[in-house]
Structure formats: C-alpha cells, structure tokens
Amino acid sequence: MRDAASHHPASNFMQLIAGQGAVDLAQALIGARLSLRGCGGIIIETEAYTAEDPASHSHRGPTPRNASMFGPAGHAYVYRSYGIHLCLNVVARPAEAVLIRALTPDHGLDAMQDRRGDRSLCDGPGRLTQALDVRITDDGAPFDGGDLAIALPPQPQPLLQGPRIGISRAQDLPWRFGLAGASGLSRRFPS
C-alpha cells in the first residue's frame, strides 16, 4: 500500500479531475485516499454512472434529491438508499458521478469501529458511509481538503473491471472497478 506522501495533495483534487467523465474518474479514483473529518482509507472499489445511463439517478433529469449530481465536479452526491443507508458519490461532470463502494480503512479506525461495532468497516457503500459518518448534510459539499478530501495516487493502479452491483437496468455495462489484489471488496469480480 502506498503512503500518504506518494499521493497528490488533496487540495489539488478538484483541478486534477476537471473535465473527466465518470467512467474515467471511477478508474482514476482506485488507489486514492478518501478522508472525511479525520476518518478514511484507500478507495478499492467504485462504479460509474453517466448521463445517458438508464441505471443512473440523473437519467430522468434533475430533482431535489439528485440536484448535486448536476452540480460542479469534485463535489459529493449523497443520497439515502432503501430508506436506511446513505451512499457517497463523487460528481465527475454534470449528470455523471462515481459511487464509492469500498475502502481499505487506514486512519480514524477507532471512530469507525465505534460506529460499526465488531463488523466489517468499509466493504460496501452503506457500510463505509456509516463507518466514516457521512451525513445527508454532506450532500453537495466539495472534496476540497476541508471536511471532505481526496488525494489521487501518483500513477494508475492495476484494475479489476466488471458489471455494476444491485441495478436492474443497463446490467451489461462493465462500469464497476476494483483494485487488483485488494481484500475487502464488497463482492468478487467475475473472472
């Protein structure tokens, strides 16, 4: 695993991703360090959702719920899933976002364990938002190095690729990405 010094500074994240689509950003985020108010880890699993994508919340146009997905790049899109969990996305460009599905936790472990108990911390989109204490009020907040920060890895990481999880439409699109060799993925990738 890479150490913090080898990542790009978190303050540069929003400029570094300028103009990228969600499919590119989903791959670029593998190996990045995500931090939220002092807790976080290395992103090991993502999914891309785009404007023309029938599985994307943005597909039917803006609503109060998905408004931040149509906002500027590098901001968070946080929504409630199944009435119970929150899911955390990074907006790529308007109407496109990347769902963060799993992390390898590497700082703030005590606080995460307080919130998750004696269970896996970050190997699923709802689990990691609980571990990191993502709140619905984080919807629309920038990943600018304040409460929310992302530091990209210095070079592309070895990737796994496969179909997205838990969707009923566009199931053929291979827009789920993982860090090759990582443990703690939310599910295995098909071989």
Add this chain to the structure above:
DNA sequence: GGACCGATTCGCT
C-alpha cells in the same frame, strides 16, 4: 392519495 421500487445490509435458515 396510493402503489411500487430501489446504486443495501443484516440476521436467520
């Protein structure tokens, strides 16, 4: 106003 459905997780069988 009402039915249906999730970008999920957990506990039980």
Add this chain to the structure above:
DNA sequence: GCGAATCGGTCCT
C-alpha cells in the same frame, strides 16, 4: 439463499 427494515421519488389514478 431469503426476507425484513424503512422512506423518498416517481408514476400512476
């Protein structure tokens, strides 16, 4: 493997 928990959005009537 299966069903419950839980609620806002969306698409009807």
